[in-house]
Each structure stands twice: as structure tokens, then as C-alpha cells.
Amino acid sequence: MSSRLSDRGAERLRIAALLAPAVIVIVVLFIGGLVSGFIRSLNYFPLIGLDTPNLDAYAAIFTDQEFLSSLGLTLYIAFVSTLLSTVLAVGAALLLRAPLRGTRLVNLLFSLNLTIPHLVGAVGMLFLVSQSGLVSRLATGLGLISRPSEFPALVSDPFAFGIILTYVWKEVPFIGVIALAILLSVGEDYESVARSLGAKRWQSFRFVTLPLIGPGVGSASFIVFAFTFGAFEVPWLLGRTNPATLPVLAFKSYSDVDLANRSHAMAMAMVIAALSAVAIVAYTKMSRRYIRN
Amino acid sequence: MSLNAQFAFDVGPDHTSPVATTKGRRPVLRWAAIVGLLAFLVAPMIPLIFWSFAFRWNYPDLLPSEYSLRAWKAVASPTNNVLLATWNSSVIAVVVTVLSIAIGVPAGRALGLHKFRGKRLVELLIVAPIIVPTLAVALGMHTLFIRYGLSNSLLGVSVVHLIPALPYMTLVMSGVFANYDAAFESQARSLGASPLKTQWYVTFPAIRPGLVVGALFTFLISWSEYVLTLLIGGGQVVTLPLLLFNFARSGDNAIAGALAVVFVVPGVLVLLLTSKHLSTGHAAMGGTGT
Numbered sequence: 001m002s003s004r005l006s007d008r009g010a011e012r013l014r015i016a017a018l019l020a021p022a023v024i025v026i027v028v029l030f031i032g033g034l035v036s037g038f039i040r041s042l043n044y045f046p047l048i049g050l051d052t053p054n055l056d057a058y059a060a061i062f063t064d065q066e067f068l069s070s071l072g073l074t075l076y077i078a079f080v081s082t083l084l085s086t087v088l089a090v091g092a093a094l095l096l097r098a099p100l101r102g103t104r105l106v107n108l109l110f111s112l113n114l115t116i117p118h119l120v121g122a123v124g125m126l127f128l129v130s131q132s133g134l135v136s137r138l139a140t141g142l143g144l145i146s147r148p149s150e151f152p153a154l155v156s157d158p159f160a161f162g163i164i165l166t167y168v169w170k171e172v173p174f175i176g177v178i179a180l181a182i183l184l185s186v187g188e189d190y191e192s193v194a195r196s197l198g199a200k201r202w203q204s205f206r207f208v209t210l211p212l213i214g215p216g217v218g219s220a221s222f223i224v225f226a227f228t229f230g231a232f233e234v235p236w237l238l239g240r241t242n243p244a245t246l247p248v249l250a251f252k253s254y255s256d257v258d259l260a261n262r263s264h265a266m267a268m269a270m271v272i273a274a275l276s277a278v279a280i281v282a283y284t285k286m287s288r289r290y291i292r293n
Numbered sequence: 294m295s296l297n298a299q300f301a302f303d304v305g306p307d308h309t310s311p312v313a314t315t316k317g318r319r320p321v322l323r324w325a326a327i328v329g330l331l332a333f334l335v336a337p338m339i340p341l342i343f344w345s346f347a348f349r350w351n352y353p354d355l356l357p358s359e360y361s362l363r364a365w366k367a368v369a370s371p372t373n374n375v376l377l378a379t380w381n382s383s384v385i386a387v388v389v390t391v392l393s394i395a396i397g398v399p400a401g402r403a404l405g406l407h408k409f410r411g412k413r414l415v416e417l418l419i420v421a422p423i424i425v426p427t428l429a430v431a432l433g434m435h436t437l438f439i440r441y442g443l444s445n446s447l448l449g450v451s452v453v454h455l456i457p458a459l460p461y462m463t464l465v466m467s468g469v470f471a472n473y474d475a476a477f478e479s480q481a482r483s484l485g486a487s488p489l490k491t492q493w494y495v496t497f498p499a500i501r502p503g504l505v506v507g508a509l510f511t512f513l514i515s516w517s518e519y520v521l522t523l524l525i526g527g528g529q530v531v532t533l534p535l536l537l538f539n540f541a542r543s544g545d546n547a548i549a550g551a552l553a554v555v556f557v558v559p560g561v562l563v564l565l566l567t568s569k570h571l572s573t574g575h576a577a578m579g580g581t582g583t
Binding site: 011012015017018019021022023025026027029030032033034035036037038039040091092095096106108109110111112113114115116117118119120121123124125126127128132133134136137138140141148166169172173222223226227229230231232233236237247250251254265266269270272273276277279280283284 | 323326327330331333334335336337338339340341344352353354355395396397399400402403404407409415417418419420421422423424425426427428429430431432433434435436437452453455456459460463513516517519520524534537538541542546549550553556557560561563564568
């Protein structure tokens, strides 16, 4: 009895030892970074004489028109990018699931841009859809426009088309491979049964395919939403300066010569973290449900 | 548990099921859609490659009117800081990968093989840095790094890259260990193998495929990182993405194109190396999607 107890004690100790380095590193770097940012967002920084925490920074940003339009723009970009990526990814997965000739090559090309950094995609998109880009040249060649300024502004534009296009380009394969993996592992048997029982094509999709891939695709979509909400380099290259997206605005406030703006930057960082925390909760709920099924 | 772990090692393509529902219908439309999809995915790469060889490419020419190797010579020139940036990017990514293996493999083992109190909390702690945008963490981190003298240095940048890299490695390894049978280890031990020998001859060969895939993609996560390097490196630590951004912003399209191609090469190599285990590679890649 006592040896069994000590066995369990030893086992626990072993697990703790295996986990300790990773947990310590993540707590110090990740939690430490968040806590340090939170403290500074409260205007608490004794080293430079700020020793009474307050909520001034939050009050300041939530009454600032630039911050509010930036928040709106960022939510809009994240929402539209996630929606378009999810719909296209599911369509792409349905297209690529059948083992036709050449599918393997197509799948490989499909995965290729998972390995391409966002920044490369953004630069490529800049050369593709800016007013003097390749698409604009093509439009001139076809006689649709006669000079670059007639081409619609898709970069640094109010609707953030270039940013959204880059995200969709990058995230369709990300969600797509997940949807494809589920579809291939489940096979088409359930759908065949539904069809042979008289379900229409869309009915079999709506009531059989969608519930099967929903949780997996849903979790991936939440990751994409949190990512596109908080990503920096794509809007940094392709976005407008006013309003800029929230991460860009936070970075600019942080690098401002006026040190008072630093607490504003930290408050914005906390808003970004809080919104992505909502996405994490949704993600864990989704993936649990997925595992249960 | 996690998406990566979930799909990385459970799911193999199953090509045996009947495909009557999709095969017979309008194959021309299907192929048109597939070609359209691929064209969209490849499109941004095309101007990058052409720009890297362009000497003169005026509007509205569809192709450069004159080609040259100017950009490639500039990229390869030792007087330029491209070589330094490539070196920095590589050193940082290797350090990050080695640290992530050393710290992430044991943690992945604990999560994949054992049940314990507080497991959910630990899992949440490890998933969180993947989802919370790095910028939100990095601004607060920067203050601490300045205080402890870690800012503006290769070491500081490598340490901060652990924020996205270590959780990814841990999740992949937890998926690997979830499908690993630890009973082989006790058999080896009872046959007289030392703990070290058991690790080397039993554990390591069993986890090697997943470990290699995880390590390669961890390398890519660090290699692609932009804003953490910009902030913590303070402009003193120049890596490839920082240079690429500056050339793209300043309008030197030819050099930006060449840099973009250089920047993409490791990822393409990783894809080709891992494409043999397509199902493994596919899913593990999920981590770089974000």
C-alpha cells in the first residue's frame, strides 16, 4: 500500500519534472509579457515616477476617434477574411477530396503556400494588385483601362482589399487541409447513404458533410480570426496609416517619441489580447466537442 | 486535444471509399475550379520571380522589357547586408529549434502519455501563446527585456521567438506521444538496458518522424517571424524579413523580389522533405498557417 502511494508520488514528480521547463518558459515569457503590459497600461511605472495605478489610458483610447475607427477596421478585416477563407476552404476541400489523376500534385501545391511567410504573400500581392501591378497591366492590355490611376485602389485603400486578399490567399490552404483531412478520414460512405436514401445534393451537404467537418473547421476559423485580428506585417505593408489596424496603431503609439503614448499602446495591446482570449475560449469549446464526437 | 495533435498522426488519406458522388459530375467544371484555385494560390509568387530578374519593366508591359541579374548579384554581394541577415535568421532559427526540442519534447511526453490533475490548465497555457497575437505580448515583454539587457541582441530575439515556437513543438510532440506505447521502454529496461540506452534505441526511433517534422516547422516559425524581431531586435538585429520589408516599402522591386525568393526557399525544402508523409506533413503545417 505504502509502496503504491510512493509510486504515485514518484510518477507525479516525474510528470512535474517533464513539464516544468516548458511551463516556466511560457509563464515567464507569455504571462510575464502580458502582466508587464497590463501594469504599464495602468500608468504604473515607479522607475519614472508613476506610482499610482489608474485607468486613464483606457479612458483615453476609448474616447479617441482614431482608436475606435481602428478597432472597427480591424474587426471588419478579421471578420471578412475569416468568412471568405472558411467558405472557400470548404469548397476547395470538397473539390480536392476525390482521388482523380493528379490530385496528389494538386494537394502538394495546395500545401505549398502554408510554408510561405505572410510577408512574402503581402509583397507578392502588392506587386500583383497595386495600381501599377500585374493585374492593372493586364487590364490595360485588354483595353479596360488606359492608365494606372483608373485601376481601383486595392492597396492602402479604405476597404482593405489588399489585406483581406492576402489573408484569404494564405488561410484558405490552412483551413482547407484541415477540412480535407477530416473528409478523407471519414470517407464518402455517410454521404452515399444519405444520397441513396433520397437526400438531395445540398441536403446531404447540409445535414451530413457540414456537421462532420464543422467542429474541426470551426476551430481553425477561430484561430484564423484571432490571427487576422492581431497580425502586424500584412497591414503594416498594405494598409492605410489612418485609420491603421489596431496592432499597427499600437506599435506606432509604442514607438512614438511622446512617452505618454506608451500606456495607450499597452492598453491597446490588452484589448487585442482580450479579444483573442474570447477566440481561445471558443476554440477550446469547439475542439472539445470535436473530440467527443 | 489540439488541432495539430489531432490531425497530425491519426489521419491518413483513405482512398478506398467509393467516389460515385463526385466523380461522375461535370468534370470540366471541377477541373476549371481546381485550376482557378491553383492560379489564385500561385499568383502572388509570379511577379516576385519576374521582378527579381527584371532590369526594365515599365507600365503597362506584361513582362519585363529587359532582364538582368542585378538584383541577384546585389543579394549575393558580400558588401551587402543580405548575407548578414541570412546568417542572423539562420542562427536564430537554429537556436530556437534546439531550445524548443529540449524543452518541448519532455513536456509533449507528459501531455501525450499521462493523465494528471491540472492537465487542462497546462494545455490551455500552451495553446494560449499560439492564439494570442504576439504583438500584444511583445510590447510588455520589451520593457522587461530592456531592463535585463536582452533587447537589441541575437540572444534576446531568439528567446522571444520561443513564444510562438515552443508551444507549437510541444503540441506536435504531445500528438506524437499520444500514439506511442511506453510499454516498449519498460520491456527494454527489464531486459537490462540502461535508461540512456532505452531513450536512444527505443524512444528516439519511435518518435523520430514526428520530431523531425515538428523541428522543421519550428524552424520555419522562427524564420518567418517579423514583428517580434523588429521590436526586440530594435533595428539592431537585421533578419531577412526585415530587409524584405524595407526593400518592398522603398520600392526596389527587383531586390525585394529576389529576397522574397530567398526567403521562401527553406519552406519549400521542408515541404519537399516532409511530403513523403503527406498526412503528417499536412497537419503539422497547420502551425505555420497562423
